[in-house]
Amino acid sequence: MKKGALNASTRIRVLSACFCVCALLLVVRLYFVQFVHGSDYRAEASSQYISSSSEDHNRADIYFTSKDGSFLAAATEKNGWIIAIKPKEIEDPRALLRTIQSVVAVDEERFLASAAKKADPYEEVAFKLTDTEAAALRALKLTGVTLVRHTWRSYPGASLGAHVVGFVGYRGDHKEGVYGLERYWNDSLQGNSDGLYVNPFAEIFANIGSLISDPREEHGSIITTIEPTVQAQLERTLEGIMRSFTPKTVGGIIMDPHTGEIIALGVVPDFDPNTYNLVSDPETFTNPLVERVYELGSIMKPLTMAAAIDAGAVTPATTYNDTGSIMRSGFTISNFDGKGRGVVDMQEVLNQSLNTGATFAAEKMGHTAFTKYVKAYGLGTETGIDLPGEVSGKIGNLDRGADVDYASASFGQSIALTPIAMVRALASLGNGGVLPQPHVARAIRYDTGVTRSIAPVDEAVRVLKPETSETISGMLATVFDKALLNGELRQEHYSMAAKTGTAQIALARGGGYYDDRYLHSFFGYFPAHSPKYIIFLYALEPHGEKYASHTLARPYLELAKFLINYYNIPPDR
Amino acid sequence: MKNICYNPTWIATTEHPYEHYTRSILFAVLMLGALVYLYFISASVVNLMARREAHVLSLQTSSQVSELEARYLALTNSLSQEEGEALGLRALEPVAYVRASAPTAFAQAPTAF
Numbered sequence: 001m002k003k004g005a006l007n008a009s010t011r012i013r014v015l016s017a018c019f020c021v022c023a024l025l026l027v028v029r030l031y032f033v034q035f036v037h038g039s040d041y042r043a044e045a046s047s048q049y050i051s052s053s054s055e056d057h058n059r060a061d062i063y064f065t066s067k068d069g070s071f072l073a074a075a076t077e078k079n080g081w082i083i084a085i086k087p088k089e090i091e092d093p094r095a096l097l098r099t100i101q102s103v104v105a106v107d108e109e110r111f112l113a114s115a116a117k118k119a120d121p122y123e124e125v126a127f128k129l130t131d132t133e134a135a136a137l138r139a140l141k142l143t144g145v146t147l148v149r150h151t152w153r154s155y156p157g158a159s160l161g162a163h164v165v166g167f168v169g170y171r172g173d174h175k176e177g178v179y180g181l182e183r184y185w186n187d188s189l190q191g192n193s194d195g196l197y198v199n200p201f202a203e204i205f206a207n208i209g210s211l212i213s214d215p216r217e218e219h220g221s222i223i224t225t226i227e228p229t230v231q232a233q234l235e236r237t238l239e240g241i242m243r244s245f246t247p248k249t250v251g252g253i254i255m256d257p258h259t260g261e262i263i264a265l266g267v268v269p270d271f272d273p274n275t276y277n278l279v280s281d282p283e284t285f286t287n288p289l290v291e292r293v294y295e296l297g298s299i300m301k302p303l304t305m306a307a308a309i310d311a312g313a314v315t316p317a318t319t320y321n322d323t324g325s326i327m328r329s330g331f332t333i334s335n336f337d338g339k340g341r342g343v344v345d346m347q348e349v350l351n352q353s354l355n356t357g358a359t360f361a362a363e364k365m366g367h368t369a370f371t372k373y374v375k376a377y378g379l380g381t382e383t384g385i386d387l388p389g390e391v392s393g394k395i396g397n398l399d400r401g402a403d404v405d406y407a408s409a410s411f412g413q414s415i416a417l418t419p420i421a422m423v424r425a426l427a428s429l430g431n432g433g434v435l436p437q438p439h440v441a442r443a444i445r446y447d448t449g450v451t452r453s454i455a456p457v458d459e460a461v462r463v464l465k466p467e468t469s470e471t472i473s474g475m476l477a478t479v480f481d482k483a484l485l486n487g488e489l490r491q492e493h494y495s496m497a498a499k500t501g502t503a504q505i506a507l508a509r510g511g512g513y514y515d516d517r518y519l520h521s522f523f524g525y526f527p528a529h530s531p532k533y534i535i536f537l538y539a540l541e542p543h544g545e546k547y548a549s550h551t552l553a554r555p556y557l558e559l560a561k562f563l564i565n566y567y568n569i570p571p572d573r
Numbered sequence: 574m575k576n577i578c579y580n581p582t583w584i585a586t587t588e589h590p591y592e593h594y595t596r597s598i599l600f601a602v603l604m605l606g607a608l609v610y611l612y613f614i615s616a617s618v619v620n621l622m623a624r625r626e627a628h629v630l631s632l633q634t635s636s637q638v639s640e641l642e643a644r645y646l647a648l649t650n651s652l653s654q655e656e657g658e659a660l661g662l663r664a665l666e667p668v669a670y671v672r673a674s675a676p677t678a679f680a681q682a683p684t685a686f
Contacts, residue, residue, distance in 0.1 A: 007588070072646070076639045079632035131633065151632060156643035160650075232650050493670060571670050 059153065060189045060221040062165055062181055064228040065442065067566065072228050074165045075182065075273075078154035081129040081147045083137065085111075088118050089144035099142060100126075104133045128152065155273040161231050163287045164224070164265050164387070164440055167273035179285045181440065183388045185222050188444060220446040225261040225439065230254060233562050234264040237555045238537075242268045245542035245551050247520075251289050251419060253536045254559070257427035257525055260436030260456065262385075263533070265289060288540075291389040293416035296538070297503025297548075299426070299521045300412030301358045302476055305346060306429055307373035310468040313365035316475055319345045320360045329404035333359055336502070336547075350475055350499065351483035355411045362410035370406060371398045376463045377425035378435055379417050384456075385438045393417035412503055419521075423536045425463075426523050429472050430497060430531040433464030470529065473497045477528040485549055489557050493571035496560060497531070498524030500548040505541065517541050520548035522556050526564075527572035535559050 033041070063071035083100065090096055093115035100106050106126045114123035127150065129137070134147050153168045166180020176190065177183035234252050241250045254264040267288060271279045279285070286292070308314045324340030326333050335341075335354050349357025362370045374380070380395040394416040397405040408414035420438055427436050437456035445451045464472075476497030481490040484498060501521035504513035521538040525531035537552045545551050563569065589595075 073639055073642050076642075077632060077635055078639050079629075079636040149629075154636075154639050154643075156639050157646045158643070160646060228646065229649070232646075236650075 059168070060219060060447075062185075062189070062222045062224060063445075064157070064161065064224055064226045064231070067227055067229065071223060073156050074161060074224065074226070074228075075153060075155050075167075077151050078128075079149070079151050080127075080131070081134040082124050082150045083126040083129065084122055084124050084146045084148050085114060086144045086146065087115050087120055087123060090115050096142065096144070099140065100137065100145070103136045103140070104129055122146075124148075153273075157228065158272045158274060159270045160228060160235065161224075161226050161264075161266070162270045162273055163267045163285075163289075164226055165273060166285075166388075167276050169276060180287070180387060181222055181224065184386050185441065185444075188218060188220055189222065190219070218444065218446060220444040220452075222441050223443040223445055223451070225263055225442045226265070227263045229566065230563065231264040231266065233566075234559065235266045235268070235270070237559055238266050238268040241537070241539055241542075241551065241555055245539060245544050247539040247542040249288055249540040250542075251538055252559075253289060253419065253423050253534075254563070255423055255427065255436075255438060255534050255536075257431040257436060257531050257534045260424070260427070260438045261442065262438055262440050265440070286389065287387060289419040290385060290387050291391055291418075293391060293394055293418050294519055294538070294540070295413050295416050295503045295506065296419070296422055296521050297412040297501035297519060298353045298355075298358075299422065299499050299501035299523050300410070300415075301350060301353065302429055302472055302499050303373075303377055303425055304358050304362050304370070304410045305350060305475070306464055306468055306472040307370060307377075308346075308361035308365045309471055310433075310464045311365040311369050311373070313369070314346055314361050316346050316471060318364075319343050320357065322354055322356050324356070326356055326359065326407075328359070328407045329402045331404045333404070333407050347475055347478060350479050353411075353500065355407075358410040359407040362406055367398075367401075367403075367406050370410070373463070374398060374409065374415070376461075377428065378461075379415070379421050379425055381421075383418075383420050383424050383438050385420055386441050390420070391418060393421050412501060419536060419538055422521075423523070423534060426536070427525070427534050428463045429469060429476070430525040430528065430534065431469065432466045433469040434460035434462050436460060473525075473528045473531075480524065480528075484553055489553060491557075493573055494526055494560075494564065494569075495528035495572055496524050496526040497528040498522065498553075498556065500553065502546065502548045518546065520551050522548050522552035524556050524560065526560055527569070530572065532567065532569050533560075533563055535563075 059077055061073055061077070062075040064074050066072055083104070083106065085096075093112055096115070097106065097108060097111050100111075101108075104126060111125045114120075114125050117123060129147075137145070138147060155162075155165065155167065157165075162180075164180055166177055166182035166184075168175055168182050169178040171178060177186035182189065234254060238250045238252055241247070249267065249269070251267040252264070253262060255262045265287075269284055271284050276285070305314075309316070320343070322335070322341040322344050324335055324338055333355055335352075335356055340356075341348065341352065341354065344352075344354070344357065346357065346361065348354070349361065365373075374395055379393045382390045382392050384390075395409070397414050398409055405414050424435055424438050428434055437460070439456055442455055443451050443453045476499055477495045480496045480498040481487055484500065499522070501519075503519045503521065505517040505519055506513055519538065519540050520542055521536070523534065523536045525534040535556055537556055539548075539551055542551050
């Protein structure tokens with residue numbers, strides 16, 4: 001029995017000894033980490049500090065898509081360094097400043113002001129240093145100077161597609177996307193600080209989840225439909241219009257009328273998202289193509305005509321007696337020049353943009369049918385485009401029931417629409433009669449490389465019969481070939497369907513329109529009977545020319561020719 | 574007849590027939606567990622460090638790519654028609670369109686020798 005007790009004691013002692021040895025090993029290790037190598041680790045940590053802010057780093061990118069399918073970064077993260085100083089450790093700020101300035105440019109006033117704050121343990125004095133500059137500065141081993149790794153949002157294209165991309169700015173005290181795609185897709189673009197260290201096994205399940213979940217909840221880069229070369233060409237064209245006619249605003253959209261993919265969308269005046277803080281007027285950041293409504297004028301007439309043809313109320317050969325002006329609800333509705341053309345057909349209504357003719361077509365189909373078509377075109381609702389701040393068109397006048405409202409609406413006055421809603425409706429004239437879904441984001445690419453399409457898959461809404469689309473496209477091609485600028489712009493091998501619009505601008509106080517202020521608009525799609533692209537242009541309050549045919553027709557043609565060459569669009573006649 | 578009384582030290586002083594084997598197996602399992610634990614800890618630490626370095630390298634590369642893309646876009650947008658003509662490029666004139674009713678080209682597989 002004594003032998004058994006001894007064995008038990010021995011076992012307990014052996015076990016205790018093992019625990020003590022392990023504890024001793026840990027204590028020795030702690031000694032080496034804390035005391036022997038402690039200062040080294042501290043210095044290394046200081047120079048390798050990574051900001052813990054999840055708002056700054058790990059934000060996903062936004063890409064343009066080139067014609068050949070390659071991606072070009074529209075918004076990305078850039079990496080560099082910040083120079084930070086510890087003011088209480090600096091004895092001679094001016095000498096230190098001179099030493100730093102031998103390597104990198106530093107704002108003298110800011111540096112000295114920061115160095116004077118002796119009670120402050122940390123002051124940032126210079127930003128966006130490259131790795132080379134940081135290495136050179138680190139080699140100087142300056143007392144009181146720390147280098148902090150920094151990541152910031154960069155826009156390689158500068159102002160290219162600025163209104164589409166938007167930018168990241170401060171909302172309150174934290175950073176997030178505040179305009180454009182940066183805002184709309186902020187949840188997807190924003191990384192989380194834990195994302196770097198996800199367990200590999202958890203990642204597998206996370207990736208599987210991303211395939212079946214809402215893409216807006218998953219972190220990934222946004223691949224847009226914007227083609228950078230086309231976007232640049234559109235912006236050059238818009239700047240040309242701005243230089244020639246100095247409108248308040250000029251904008252344009254180029255879209256595939258079948259799929260709703262927007263390959264270019266631009267507004268001038270624009271801005272550089274890299275230096276958004278230098279813009280004095282925040283109104284510059286808003287996207288009027290989506291966030292503003294306008295009475296767009298005569299480009300509404302093809303929609304009215306198509307509706308009347310679709311309803312069986314008129315045909316292209318239907319005639320009416322144009323007296324130059326008519327009375328409705330006590331108001332005079334007149335043609336742009338007040339002149340009557342006598343008996344004319346519906347083709348002539350479009351050729352000469354006759355307000356009385358548009359009114360005739362709307363009244364022939366009846367107010368109820370006209371209102372039904374206007375709503376079917378989606379003009380009173382949001383398009384659902386993936387850009388923030390979209391507003392609905394204002395077509396409430398059609399529900400008021402006054403004759404003058406229907407008459408005015410038939411030629412694009414008394415109803416205010418967003419340009420994007422108008423483009424969507426106009427696309428239905430050439431694509432067989434369906435409303436496409438305008439969108440700018442095509443896909444989201446996750447960190448693992450999996451790319452998931454986010455293009456709209458809902459079935460397109462049919463507005464017009466295919467034969468109506470054929471008919472109206474033929475009529476608009478005739479407008480371009482024979483009526484617009486007397487047929488000067490006709491292209492021998494390409495049919496183009498187009499229409500101008502010159503709308504009066506309502507008085508700010510209401511009750512009428514300005515005599516000398518107009519909104520010019522223009523749309524065209526080509527080839528007319530199988531369109532590849534629809535182009536929309538508008539200019540708010542241009543100077544020097546009264547009619548849109550003189551301000552926007554030639555820029556449209558320049559863009560159309562560019563697209564024909566760039567995409568090798570074959571001729572259709 | 575033996576009178577067996579309960580002895581409180583009996584458990585501590587008497588070894589169960591299978592205790593030796595159980596103890597050996599337990600010790601082996603504990604050692605194995607400890608080794609596996611150490612292996613995964615070190616692998617996780619190495620993985621963590623490697624991921625951080627990769628992330629930093631990725632950011633640096635991304636910055637360099639971003640600068641190159643900015644330069645590419647600036648150069649592309651600065652190209653003008655005059656510069657193209659200075660390089661000898663000319664617009665295609667005259668342009669003729671033909672309608673091809675048959676395949677205009679085909680590839681012929683090489684004949685084996």
